[in-house]
Amino acid sequence: MRIGIFTDTYVPFINGVTTSVLMLKNALEKKGHIVYIVTVNNEDLHYKYENDDKIIRIPGVPTGIYDYRLTGIYPLRVINKIKNWNLDVIHSQTEFGVGTFARIIAKQFGIPLVHTYHTMYEDYIHYITKGYFKKSSRKLVEYFTLFYCDKTITELVVPTKKTYELFKDKYKVDRNIYIVPTGIEVEKFYRENNKIDELAVRKKLGLSKDDFVILFVGRIGKEKNLDLLLSSMKSLMETSNKIKLLVVGDGPDAPTYKEYVKKNNIQDNVIFTGKVPWEQVITYYMISDVFATASTTETQGLTVIEAMAASLPVVCINDESFNTTVISGLNGIIFNNRREYKKAIINLYKDRDLLNKLSKQARIESEMHSSKYFAEKILDVYKIAIKNKPKHKIPIIDKVSKIINGDETDEKDDNSKS
Numbered sequence: 001m002r003i004g005i006f007t008d009t010y011v012p013f014i015n016g017v018t019t020s021v022l023m024l025k026n027a028l029e030k031k032g033h034i035v036y037i038v039t040v041n042n043e044d045l046h047y048k049y050e051n052d053d054k055i056i057r058i059p060g061v062p063t064g065i066y067d068y069r070l071t072g073i074y075p076l077r078v079i080n081k082i083k084n085w086n087l088d089v090i091h092s093q094t095e096f097g098v099g100t101f102a103r104i105i106a107k108q109f110g111i112p113l114v115h116t117y118h119t120m121y122e123d124y125i126h127y128i129t130k131g132y133f134k135k136s137s138r139k140l141v142e143y144f145t146l147f148y149c150d151k152t153i154t155e156l157v158v159p160t161k162k163t164y165e166l167f168k169d170k171y172k173v174d175r176n177i178y179i180v181p182t183g184i185e186v187e188k189f190y191r192e193n194n195k196i197d198e199l200a201v202r203k204k205l206g207l208s209k210d211d212f213v214i215l216f217v218g219r220i221g222k223e224k225n226l227d228l229l230l231s232s233m234k235s236l237m238e239t240s241n242k243i244k245l246l247v248v249g250d251g252p253d254a255p256t257y258k259e260y261v262k263k264n265n266i267q268d269n270v271i272f273t274g275k276v277p278w279e280q281v282i283t284y285y286m287i288s289d290v291f292a293t294a295s296t297t298e299t300q301g302l303t304v305i306e307a308m309a310a311s312l313p314v315v316c317i318n319d320e321s322f323n324t325t326v327i328s329g330l331n332g333i334i335f336n337n338r339r340e341y342k343k344a345i346i347n348l349y350k351d352r353d354l355l356n357k358l359s360k361q362a363r364i365e366s367e368m369h370s371s372k373y374f375a376e377k378i379l380d381v382y383k384i385a386i387k388n389k390p391k392h393k394i395p396i397i398d399k400v401s402k403i404i405n406g407d408e409t410d411e412k413d414d415n416s417k418s
Helices: 016-030 076-083 098-109 134-151 161-170 198-205 226-231 233-239 254-263 278-286 302-309 338-350 352-369 371-387 396-405 411-417
Strands: 002-006 034-041 048-050 055-059 089-092 113-116 155-158 177-179 212-217 243-248 270-274 290-293 314-317 332-335
Touching: 002 016, 002 098, 016 034, 016 302, 016 371, 034 098, 055 076, 076 098, 089 098, 089 371, 098 113, 113 371, 155 161, 155 371, 161 177, 198 278, 212 226, 212 278, 212 302, 226 233, 226 243, 226 254, 226 338, 233 243, 233 338, 243 278, 254 270, 278 302, 290 302, 290 338, 302 314, 302 352, 314 338, 332 338, 332 352, 338 352, 352 371
Parallel strands: 002 034, 002 089, 034 055, 089 113, 113 155, 155 177, 212 243, 212 290, 243 270, 290 314, 314 332
Antiparallel strands: 048 055
């Protein structure tokens, strides 16, 4: 099968969507399929062609949200190059920018379009509105989400039941929605596959051999609720000064949180690494004792699966994004509030038998989220999309030419046929 994946984020830019796309690409190629990538050029305003033209990078402009860039100009030479790929299916990973381009190409050449909805946009609109027009902004997000995820695609994929319920219960979408949790290459995070000098890495970070390290990996933004983890540290330090929090990542609220740490005199127990290349993040899983997150804005939370593969028990907030992965008392602990979080950390710190039990089970449970199974489930959706693909092409470029030449047929009749 010849598959085109359209995404606004791709390596070297690292986030959950990038990880999902990369895992899917690698798994599909292992199964013998040919995968092409259309993405954004985050470096400059030039078109780039890589990997024997199997990767096209389109220039984009900064959006002001982290490092995201938005594209909007698609020259004919790029369209022709994609046409020559002879794609069987297009898989869009974004609603805007390159996602719009995916819809144009799918319509132009009559290619079935599968779309994965990754981001709960309602949790991120504060970056644009700065707190103003909150209600109207949410309605606008709902409108655009329904348009891009219901009206312009062949099949819709979501990673969790939480996202499924957003469409079915809140947005009242009446269409097939496939729940396919993103898989990862779990074997990359197995401890036996990552022989590192843990003591040396700890020493470099200012950690001792017997420090109990709580790990957080992700963007440092208010939506990740890092406040809960940080505000618990003073109390945890009263139990033991050996309890440390390691924050791996960067983001717009990093300066605010660093100032909070300094103001509350917990800087000796909270370590910020800053931005870390994806391939080096594994090192931090290896030197940690538990993984913690209080985020309620995830659609799945791939870092949780990565942590489990690295044999780390997961201490996470009670959220539907995690409930199908983390089973409290089996491979981690689920908490509802700050008090329960602190209790969970203290129990794991004091009870090494419990820590080891959850650690072993976390590794076992992670295997259920391998990229191999992820690819197999996505391939099933591709086959359904191909079966249900539009019967008529909608040649957008040809239609534009006809309009310019003044010989366009009745638009209403054209639309009814398509």
